[in-house]
Amino acid sequence: MLIKKNVKRLLLYRLCLVKFREMGFKRVYSYNLGHEAGVSAEQIRKDFSHFKITGNKKGGYDIESVLEKLNYIFRKNELQKVIIVGMGNIGRALSHYECGFTVRRQYIVAGFDIDPVKIKKTYNVPVYDMRSMDEYIRTNNIQVAIMAVPSISAQEVCTILVDAGIKGIMNFSPVLLQVPENVIVNNINLCDELEIVIYTAVNSNSINEAMIDNLTRD
Amino acid sequence: MLIKKNVKRLLLYRLCLVKFREMGFKRVYSYNLGHEAGVSAEQIRKDFSHFKITGNKKGGYDIESVLEKLNYIFRKNELQKVIIVGMGNIGRALSHYECGFTVRRQYIVAGFDIDPVKIKKTYNVPVYDMRSMDEYIRTNNIQVAIMAVPSISAQEVCTILVDAGIKGIMNFSPVLLQVPENVIVNNINLCDELEIVIYTAVNSNSINEAMIDNLTRD
DNA sequence: ATTATAATGTTCAAAAAATCACATTAAATA
DNA sequence: TATTTAATGTGATTTTTTGAACATTATAAT
Ligand SMILES: NC(=O)c1ccc[n+]([C@@H]2O[C@H](COP(=O)([O-])OP(=O)(O)OC[C@H]3O[C@@H](n4cnc5c(N)ncnc54)[C@H](O)[C@@H]3O)[C@@H](O)[C@H]2O)c1
Ligand SMILES: NC(=O)c1ccc[n+]([C@@H]2O[C@H](COP(=O)([O-])OP(=O)(O)OC[C@H]3O[C@@H](n4cnc5c(N)ncnc54)[C@H](O)[C@@H]3O)[C@@H](O)[C@H]2O)c1
Numbered sequence: 073m074l075i076k077k078n079v080k081r082l083l084l085y086r087l088c089l090v091k092f093r094e095m096g097f098k099r100v101y102s103y104n105l106g107h108e109a110g111v112s113a114e115q116i117r118k119d120f121s122h123f124k125i126t127g128n129k130k131g132g133y134d135i136e137s138v139l140e141k142l143n144y145i146f147r148k149n150e151l152q153k154v155i156i157v158g159m160g161n162i163g164r165a166l167s168h169y170e171c172g173f174t175v176r177r178q179y180i181v182a183g184f185d186i187d188p189v190k191i192k193k194t195y196n197v198p199v200y201d202m203r204s205m206d207e208y209i210r211t212n213n214i215q216v217a218i219m220a221v222p223s224i225s226a227q228e229v230c231t232i233l234v235d236a237g238i239k240g241i242m243n244f245s246p247v248l249l250q251v252p253e254n255v256i257v258n259n260i261n262l263c264d265e266l267e268i269v270i271y272t273a274v275n276s277n278s279i280n281e282a283m284i285d286n287l288t289r290d
Numbered sequence: 291m292l293i294k295k296n297v298k299r300l301l302l303y304r305l306c307l308v309k310f311r312e313m314g315f316k317r318v319y320s321y322n323l324g325h326e327a328g329v330s331a332e333q334i335r336k337d338f339s340h341f342k343i344t345g346n347k348k349g350g351y352d353i354e355s356v357l358e359k360l361n362y363i364f365r366k367n368e369l370q371k372v373i374i375v376g377m378g379n380i381g382r383a384l385s386h387y388e389c390g391f392t393v394r395r396q397y398i399v400a401g402f403d404i405d406p407v408k409i410k411k412t413y414n415v416p417v418y419d420m421r422s423m424d425e426y427i428r429t430n431n432i433q434v435a436i437m438a439v440p441s442i443s444a445q446e447v448c449t450i451l452v453d454a455g456i457k458g459i460m461n462f463s464p465v466l467l468q469v470p471e472n473v474i475v476n477n478i479n480l481c482d483e484l485e486i487v488i489y490t491a492v493n494s495n496s497i498n499e500a501m502i503d504n505l506t507r508d
Numbered sequence: 509a510t511t512a513t514a515a516t517g518t519t520c521a522a523a524a525a526a527t528c529a530c531a532t533t534a535a536a537t538a
Numbered sequence: 539t540a541t542t543t544a545a546t547g548t549g550a551t552t553t554t555t556t557g558a559a560c561a562t563t564a565t566a567a568t
Contacts, residue, residue: 273458
């Protein structure tokens with residue numbers, strides 16, 4: 073069985089491979105790729121091996137063909153339709169990133185909002201009323217949604233999405249959504265991500281043991 | 291030594307604890323917290339134990355006091371000043387989230403941009419010219435920056451930040467930044483995060499082995 | 509054509525993380 | 539007060555992940 077960590081690394085490798093390709097390289101060794109991605113060469117070979125991505129015993133990996141296989145694994149031959157719910161700060165920022173998603177064959181096909189002011193104001197993607205979302209999802213067979221609504225509405229919106237048949241949610245609210253077993257939620261907690269930076273930077277990359285000891289004294 | 295995974299879980303626990311507190315609870319058992327956070331009760335106790343967060347042999351954990359200790363660990367008693375570089379889609383979205391950061395004592399104190407149109411247009415946070423950034427960082431002793439500039443400028447901006455003394459960077463560009471050992475980079479790759487959702491949702495949470503087998507045949 | 513080389517791919521070992529099991533102990537109860 | 543109960547906290551065990559070692563093989567050199 074495959075775990076997320078593994079997949080995340082594959083996506084990281086792709087990023088590096090694209091960079092190498094842009095630099096004009098045709099082939100790459102596990103060592104080069106590992107150095108760029110910040111993982112060991114063995115890890116690269118292990119991951120590739122697991123996904124049946126093969127190289128050449130002496131010449132390393134052909135960048136183009138690895139990228140092709142990665143695209144195949146990530147179903148890049150298919151059109152990946154995604155909707156955004158909540159066209160506020162985050163929702164709008166994402167909708168303006170069209171080209172960034174497009175190169176990865178991720179198509180933001182529609183936005184939905186409860187606020188009349190935001191509806192149909194033509195951004196890069198059309199924005200519709202929440203009441204039409206259920207039908208839209210069903211008729212267009214949408215499987216994945218980005219949620220960027222206020223935290224207070226998150227669970228409510230989530231339930232609507234799940235009932236309509238959504239199978240994967242990228243959630244920006246700092247709320248742990250209740251979903252059925254078969255629905256995937258990827259929580260993006262930007263405050264947490266910032267906090268980790270602050271914490272790690274300030275503690276110079278390791279826990280301040282003295283500080284923890286202090287905790288025991290009060 | 292402490293690893294990010296551990297810290298990330300602590301932040302997750304805090305999210306749950308805040309929720310429980312809002313619901314009126316005063317105490318919580320490792321079992322409850324684990325259920326909410328989606329980890330085992332033992333994991334909770336191990337993590338807490340590692341950070342010297344203690345509970346009560348029969349009565350579980352006092353929510354308020356655990357939150358206090360978490361705040362202490364994450365230095366919530368200190369003011370955490372952060373700057374944003376690049377006031378485009380993402381940068382502006384973050385700058386409008388002021389209150390969200392404020393409750394976590396993360397203060398977005400300033401934005402910086404190269405585009406005259408975006409400078410000093412008073413958003414929630416003041417936006418200055420890039421040329422004044424180095425001085426601002428030094429005089430205000432800023433340690434952490436959010437980077438939301440186009441990918442093409444990412445490394446260039448990163449170098450300026452590092453030279454000015456920045457110790458932690460939250461980076462939204464799909465670019466692996468070259469930084470010295472002592473500088474922390476947290477890469478937020480929203481396309482990757484979306485891709486993981488798509489991948490996992492479409493493959494119903496596990497790798498499609500038949501698909502991988504196909505890979506070996508071409 | 510043969511040999512040397514240098515990379516992959518896989519097996520085996522070590523390290524890390526998660527889970528289990530249980531001893532400990534605070535609270536409730538009789 | 540003594541006993542039972544129910545939770546924590548931690549040492550032992552298992553599982554997962556990572557790293558090292560090496561056998562394999564495509565390419566280059568002789
Ligand atoms: N903006 C940020 O930088 C940021 C950072 C971290 C986390 N977040 C989180 O992301 C989420 C969105 O943040 P934001 O700043 O974009 O918020 P926002 O208020 O700017 O936008 C929310 C949008 O959702 C719409 N909405 C409200 N209720 C709705 C409903 N029931 N159905 C459909 N649409 C609804 C609103 O009309 C609005 O357009 C929040 O949970 C926030 O905590 C945001
Ligand atoms: N917008 C999204 O939803 C999204 C999603 C995923 C990734 N990203 C990534 O995040 C980054 C920012 O995206 P965005 O959509 O906010 O871009 P944007 O173009 O809207 O904003 C970039 C801002 O940076 C400024 N800038 C350009 N060069 C600069 C420099 N050298 N110094 C300082 N400022 C400079 C520009 O003036 C602009 O205001 C990009 O790397 C993008 O790939 C964005």
